[in-house]
Amino acid sequence: MRKNIVAGNWKMNLKIDDALNLANDVINLLPSDNDVEVVFAPSFIHLEKVNKMCLKLGLVNTASQNVCQQERGAFTGEVSAEMIHSLNVKYAIIGHSERRGYFNETNEDLKLKVDVSLKNNLKVIFCCGESLNHREERFHFDWIKRQISDSLFHLSLDDFRKVVIAYEPIWAIGTGVTATPNQAEEMHKFIREIIKKNYGEEVANNTSILYGGSCTSKNSKDLFYKDNIDGGLIGGASLDPESFISIIKSF
Ligand code: 13P
Numbered sequence: 001m002r003k004n005i006v007a008g009n010w011k012m013n014l015k016i017d018d019a020l021n022l023a024n025d026v027i028n029l030l031p032s033d034n035d036v037e038v039v040f041a042p043s044f045i046h047l048e049k050v051n052k053m054c055l056k057l058g059l060v061n062t063a064s065q066n067v068c069q070q071e072r073g074a075f076t077g078e079v080s081a082e083m084i085h086s087l088n089v090k091y092a093i094i095g096h097s098e099r100r101g102y103f104n105e106t107n108e109d110l111k112l113k114v115d116v117s118l119k120n121n122l123k124v125i126f127c128c129g130e131s132l133n134h135r136e137e138r139f140h141f142d143w144i145k146r147q148i149s150d151s152l153f154h155l156s157l158d159d160f161r162k163v164v165i166a167y168e169p170i171w172a173i174g175t176g177v178t179a180t181p182n183q184a185e186e187m188h189k190f191i192r193e194i195i196k197k198n199y200g201e202e203v204a205n206n207t208s209i210l211y212g213g214s215c216t217s218k219n220s221k222d223l224f225y226k227d228n229i230d231g232g233l234i235g236g237a238s239l240d241p242e243s244f245i246s247i248i249k250s251f
Contacts, residue, residue, distance in 0.1 A: 002208045004224070005164060005231040006248045007039035007063060007125060008238025009093065009212070019046040020053060025241035027057050034059070036231065036248050039125075040238075041065050041093055044079050048087050055088060063091035063125055066099055069112035071119075081120035092117045093233075095127040095151065097170045107150035114151055114163070123162045125233065126152060127212070128191075132171040140169075141190055148191065153198050160199050165191055165209045166233040172213025174235060181222045181229075184211045188228035217246035224251050 014022065019042050030038065041063040042050045051062040068078035084092060094117065095110045105113075110126075117124050128147040130140040144167070152163060167187050172179050179187075188209045196204035211223050212233035223229050231251075237243040 002206045002230055003037050004035070004251050005037040005039060005208050005210055006244075007041060007091075007093075007166075007210065007231070007233050008244055009041045009065065009096070009233055009235050010043065010238060011065070011098070011235060012043060013239055014042070014046070016046055016049065019043075019050055022239065022241060023050050023053050023060070026244055027054070027059055029241055029245045030059055031249065034248065036251055037061065038248060039063050039091060041091075047084070047089060051087050051089050061090040063093050064089060064122075065093050065096065067092040067094065067113050067117050067122070069109055069116055071116055081117045081122050085120045085122050090123055091125050091164070092122045093125045093127065093166075095147070097127065097129050097168060097173060101170070107147055110151040111154065114155070118155070118159050118162055123164070125164045125166055125210070127166045127168050127233070129168040129170050129173075129213070135169070135171065140187070144187065144191065145194055148194065149198075157199055157203060160195075160203060161206065163207070165195075165207060166212050167191060167209060168212035168233060170213075174214070176214050178214040178216075178219050178223075179211070181219075181226050184223055185226040185228055188226070192228055215247065217243050217250065220247040221250040 038060045054060040064084045067081050094113045099105045130143045134140045134143045208230040210231045210233045215232040216237045
């Protein structure tokens with residue numbers, strides 16, 4: 001059966017000491033019977049040190065927040081999947097709406113990023129999400145379907161098993177407005193349905209689908225209680241160890 005996962009996307013926050021302290025505090029506060037997969041996504045520059053700490057203590061995995069779509073070569077300032085994997089990092093987050101929005105990453109670019117990540121043995125946390133406009137125009141289901149099918153549905157069944165989906169409605173990110181548990185569940189169920197159509201029931205049932213967007217310790221219990229919500233991709237609330245831990249404990 002699919003895993004419950006709580007991932008902290010630290011975005012462009014924290015100096016190195018703060019990042020290591022946060023990782024250390026969360027690891028120390030984890031309940032001894034924790035069976036939720038916990039993931040930290042620090043900036044590239046902190047990834048190696050944070051990951052080393054996680055590997056040593058063995059309780060948390062890490063993710064990069066992005067990856068270059070090119071395999072290697074003259075791409076100044078970029079970081080390759082091969083480099084990330086060489087640190088023994090487990091995941092790459094791909095397709096976050098901030099990357100799509102501020103850096104113009106298209107579904108086609110993201111398809112390449114997914115491919116190069118899987119080729120280099122990174123698992124993928126693939127983000128999708130609609131704007132408020134799309135939702136108000138009742139275009140949100142079509143939009144999500146397009147994002148997922150354009151970037152993921154070319155994958156073989158075996159490769160698709162290495163993908164976690166994160167549904168993050170853009171209107172909920174950093175706004176304090178969370179999707180209601182019913183709104184999130186409705187979309188997660190839809191996502192699982194389209195996975196089922198493409199890859200069959202067993203793969204669909206084994207794919208973890210996370211919710212992201214103003215998820216805090218106040219609403220995580222109600223969200224995670226839903227059948228198709230298998231955890232969260234947490235921004236702001238992942239920067240505080242107590243808040244992050246209470247989100248982890250809300251299953
Ligand atoms: P917030 O939790 O700050 O809304 O951010 C969500 C997010 O973008 C996680 O990737």
